[in-house]
Amino acid sequence: MKLKIEIDPNSPKELILxxxxxxxxxxxxxxxLEQALSAPGEIxxxxxxxxxxxxxxEILFFEVSDNKVYAHTQANCYVCPMRxxxxxxxxxxxFCRTSKSALINVMRIRSIVRSPTGVGEVSFNGSGxxxxxxxxxxxxxxxxxxxxxxx
Amino acid sequence: MEKHLTVKLKTKKNxxxxxxxIGAAVLLIxxxxxxxxxxxxxxxxxxxxxxxxxxxxxxLLKLRLPETVFPLAFLFMIFEPLIAQLVGSxxxxxxxxxxxLLAALLLTIGLEVILPEKFCGGQRSVGFExxxxxxxxxxxxxxxxxxxxxxxxxxxxxxxxxxxDGTIRITDNVGxxxxxxxxxxxxxxxxxxxxGRVSMSEQEGEVFDQSITVKVYDNVGSVKILFD
Numbered sequence: 191m192k193l194k195i196e197i198d199p200n201s202p203k204e205l206i207l208x209x210x211x212x213x214x215x216x217x218x219x220x221x222x223l224e225q226a227l228s229a230p231g232e233i234x235x236x237x238x239x240x241x242x243x244x245x246x247x248e249i250l251f252f253e254v255s256d257n258k259v260y261a262h263t264q265a266n267c268y269v270c271p272m273r274x275x276x277x278x279x280x281x282x283x284x285f286c287r288t289s290k291s292a293l294i295n296v297m298r299i300r301s302i303v304r305s306p307t308g309v310g311e312v313s314f315n316g317s318g319x320x321x322x323x324x325x326x327x328x329x330x331x332x333x334x335x336x337x338x339x340x341x
Numbered sequence: 342m343e344k345h346l347t348v349k350l351k352t353k354k355n356x357x358x359x360x361x362x363i364g365a366a367v368l369l370i371x372x373x374x375x376x377x378x379x380x381x382x383x384x385x386x387x388x389x390x391x392x393x394x395x396x397x398x399x400x401l402l403k404l405r406l407p408e409t410v411f412p413l414a415f416l417f418m419i420f421e422p423l424i425a426q427l428v429g430s431x432x433x434x435x436x437x438x439x440x441x442l443l444a445a446l447l448l449t450i451g452l453e454v455i456l457p458e459k460f461c462g463g464q465r466s467v468g469f470e471x472x473x474x475x476x477x478x479x480x481x482x483x484x485x486x487x488x489x490x491x492x493x494x495x496x497x498x499x500x501x502x503x504x505x506d507g508t509i510r511i512t513d514n515v516g517x518x519x520x521x522x523x524x525x526x527x528x529x530x531x532x533x534x535x536x537g538r539v540s541m542s543e544q545e546g547e548v549f550d551q552s553i554t555v556k557v558y559d560n561v562g563s564v565k566i567l568f569d
Contacts, residue, residue, distance in 0.1 A: 238479055238502030255473045260498060265523055265569045267475070267498045318542070318567040319521060320494065 191215055218337075222283055233281075235261050235268035242268060246285070250298050250314045251321040252277055254291035264317045286334045288312070289324035296335050304328075361395045390419050407452040414445035481507030481553065488516035488562070495520045508554045513537065513562035524568035525550045532557035532564070541566040 191209075205223060209216045232243045250262045252270060259270040259277070270277070278287055284297045294312060302310045302323065310323035310331070323331050368387050397412035417424070418441055422433040474495045476484050479502040486495060486509065493516065497503070500523050511518060522528060527549035532539040537559030545568070557564050 238499040253473055255475055258475070260473075260475055260496070262496070266500050267496050269498060318569050319496075320519075 191219065225282055233261070233270070235270050237268055244268075246282060246295070247297070249285075249295055250317060250319060251288075251295060251312075252285075252293040253321065262317075262319055262321075264314075264319075283334065284338060286327075286331050288327050288331055289322060292321055294321050294323070294331070296331065296338060299335065361391050365391045386419050390416060393419065407449045410445045410448045410452065414441050417441060476509070478503035481509065483508050483510070485510045485512075486518070487512040488514070488518050490515045492517045493519070497522060503551055503553075505551045506553075508556060511555065511557045511559075511564055513557065513564050514560045515562050517563045517565075519565045519567055520555065521567050521569050522553065523551075527552040528566060529554045530557070530566065531555070532559060534559040536561045537563065539564045542568055544568050 205227075207216060207220060207223075232245050233249070234241050234243055236242075244261070244263065248263050250264065252274060253260050253262065254274055259272065259274055260267045261270045272280075274287075274291060274293060277285070277293055281293065285293045285295050288294045288310075298314050299312055300315045301313050303313075304310045308325035308328065310328055312321045312323060313319075314321075365388060368391075369384060393412045393415045397409050397416065400406075400408040400412065417436075418438055421435055425433045425435050428435075472491060472493050474486060474493055476486075476495065476497050478497050478499045481497065481503060484507070486493075488511075495518060503526075509520070511520070524544055525548075528541060528544075529552065530539070530541055531554065534557070539557050539559050542565070555566060
């Protein structure tokens with residue numbers, strides 16, 4: 191599929207998908223565009239003094255511990271007031287479920303090391319933090335990385 | 342690159358265990374020498390009693406009150422004949438063992454429910470699993486973590502709210518702990534290890550805005566301090 195951007199100062203901002211048929215690829219692009227357009231781009235997290243608003247791109251991963259969801263940035267972490275399932279619904283596709291208790295920003299992954307048991311240990315760009323991909327989610331995560339970063 | 346630190350720390354627990362073992366040895370020798378006590382005590386009662394007492398004192402010192410009930414119950418059961426003698430009871434069986442155990446169970450559950458978390462093992466503890474623990478930066482004045490055969494990543498949340506000069510105590514038994522701290526914190530590491538490995542990654546900057554003391558007791562495990 192080709193991507194073409196036409197610059198026309200007199201035209202309103204609009205996105206048109208032109209295709210002879212509606213296939214999986216078109217649906218996927220439509221879904222990604224809809225999500226990107228509807229997403230606010232920032233998330234509200236709890237900080238000691240109240241709330242802090244961070245762009246999605248700053249989040250490395252979300253993780254559940256003791257019934258709380260923690261959002262990890264490069265050098266800090268904050269409690270997120272939403273549940274992991276709610277986050278999976280509202281976050282862009284670059285955040286994918288890697289276990290029942292974690293969501294990872296695939297755009298920030300530096301490397302994945304798989305253990306003999308099939309669990310993937312993820313390290314991130316610019317941080318010593320690690321997250322894990324469970325065996326059952328590995329294939330899906332790998333497909334999303336392939337689709338978003340390697341094509 | 343990692344640097345290995347060799348500051349040694351004798352924990353209160355080591356001293357307590359040492360004193361109890363010495364006490365047990367003295368009592369056993371005195372018993373074998375035929376020294377007559379006012380009340381006769383068998384060796385197994387002394388050994389088991391000291392063990393229960395050690396567990397009781399250890400739990401008490403850690404303020405884990407619900408966990409002190411069962412050692413007390415066992416102490417009562419072990420020394421029941423002696424207590425019966427002391428109170429002048431004709432029977433050596435004051436209360437049925439099952440009643441004591443059931444009462445201990447109910448007391449433990451009751452205390453767990455009633456007492457605030459800091460009296461119920463408010464320290465963070467994990468075992469036999471891969472997990473993540475989170476410490477709130479504003480509560481780092483005195484935080485305790487224990488890991489038994491687990492693999493744990495420990496993070497500090499809301500680091501901007503850290504008041505400074507806190508202490509994190511880590512007990513690691515055959516586990517692996519990675520403690521993630523901000524690179525701008527100066528870490529004072531004190532550790533005592535028994536065939537364990539405690540290491541700290543090198544900090545890039547030389548200007549620190551906060552300071553924290555990390556005290557590690559590592560027993561055949563691995564503790565790493567990493568800077569994010």
